[in-house]
Amino acid sequence: MSSRRSRSRRSSNSSRITEEQIVELVSKLQDLLPEARSRSSERVSASRVLQDTCNYIRDLQQEVDDLSERLADMLATTDMTSAQAAIIRSLLM
Amino acid sequence: MHVTKEFKKKTFLKQFLLGLHVSNSISNPISIEQRKNSIKLSADLAMAFARGRTHWTHALITKLGQKEENKSTLKGILGRRYQILMARYSCPLLYQKVQRRKKGVRSYRFSYNAQKRRSALKGSCVRVSPSVVARNLENRRSKVLKRLVPGGELLKGSSLLSEVLDYVISLKAQVDMMKSLWRATQVSSSSNVELIPKCSIAKEGSFLHYSK
Numbered sequence: 001m002s003s004r005r006s007r008s009r010r011s012s013n014s015s016r017i018t019e020e021q022i023v024e025l026v027s028k029l030q031d032l033l034p035e036a037r038s039r040s041s042e043r044v045s046a047s048r049v050l051q052d053t054c055n056y057i058r059d060l061q062q063e064v065d066d067l068s069e070r071l072a073d074m075l076a077t078t079d080m081t082s083a084q085a086a087i088i089r090s091l092l093m
Numbered sequence: 094m095h096v097t098k099e100f101k102k103k104t105f106l107k108q109f110l111l112g113l114h115v116s117n118s119i120s121n122p123i124s125i126e127q128r129k130n131s132i133k134l135s136a137d138l139a140m141a142f143a144r145g146r147t148h149w150t151h152a153l154i155t156k157l158g159q160k161e162e163n164k165s166t167l168k169g170i171l172g173r174r175y176q177i178l179m180a181r182y183s184c185p186l187l188y189q190k191v192q193r194r195k196k197g198v199r200s201y202r203f204s205y206n207a208q209k210r211r212s213a214l215k216g217s218c219v220r221v222s223p224s225v226v227a228r229n230l231e232n233r234r235s236k237v238l239k240r241l242v243p244g245g246e247l248l249k250g251s252s253l254l255s256e257v258l259d260y261v262i263s264l265k266a267q268v269d270m271m272k273s274l275w276r277a278t279q280v281s282s283s284s285n286v287e288l289i290p291k292c293s294i295a296k297e298g299s300f301l302h303y304s305k
Contacts, residue, residue, distance in 0.1 A: 018250060018251045022250065022254060025258060026254065029254070032262065032265070047231060050234035051234055054241060056261065057238075057242070058241065060261070060264040064136060064264070064268060065129075067271040068130075068133040068136060068271075069129045071113070071132050071271070071275060071278075072125055072128040072132050073125065074278055075128060
């Protein structure tokens with residue numbers, strides 16, 4: 001019994017030490033999210049930020065999927081080497 | 094932690110274009126689905142290489158290397174480096190750690206619920222500190238995050254959050270790069286190649302200077 005109490009005390013101590021870190025990280029995440037522009041920085045809770053982050057990650061991964069599909073279509077229909085040469089020239093120069 | 098994404102542009106592009114080239118050249122009668130998967134693989138690999146050595150990049154490359162259908166594309170992209178990299182990124186310890194952690198989470202939750210039940214029976218208010226309650230809610234959300242972020246299963250607390258932050262930044266950069274690449278191919282295919290404005294791509298690329 002005493003070990004459990006001391007364990008919870010120890011873990012709450014460590015969470016107090018890193019709580020500022022967590023708050024800072026959460027606020028940075030909040031800034032990254034697309035909804036950040038419409039909301040003031042104080043009103044959003046940490047769990048809401050985590051929820052939004054999950055949705056945002058899923059959206060981004062879906063976008064990668066869509067873009068891969070579009071690029072795959074494009075590769076199938078056009079000659080890659082000329083497009084590739086154009087891209088390389090414009091992006092890396 | 095001050096990390097800029099300046100280097101990521103060129104590394105990502107080089108790696109991704111190489112991957113696209115390989116995706117295009119392997120066995121011509123290939124389904125759109127397979128081509129799409131190999132392009133996605135190139136994009137993820139390029140993102141991981143561009144970011145450098147972090148926990149999630151390690152986990153991502155390990156995951157990519159273990160799938161059977163990826164092996165031929167990976168061999169094409171990495172060439173001679175394939176053997177070396179696959180040896181480095183095949184870590185069985187990853188899964189052992191996950192099993193051990195799962196047991197730990199279960200026992201923590203059990204003790205928390207038991208504590209709550211005991212206090213409820215006594216008729217007093219729940220003797221659980223609000224930080225524990227908040228942490229439990231965060232744990233539930235974190236579980237979903239852990240599944241989304243490669244390698245997230247092994248982390249918790251602030252390290253998980255910083256990995257998530259890093260991963261989101263890289264994902265956003267990957268999406269932006271792929272979008273600008275896509276737009277560049279659209280312009281080049283529809284009109285004269287010389288008309289691609291260099292400045293527009295460079296301007297979009299400058300948005301990628303994310304710093305932590």
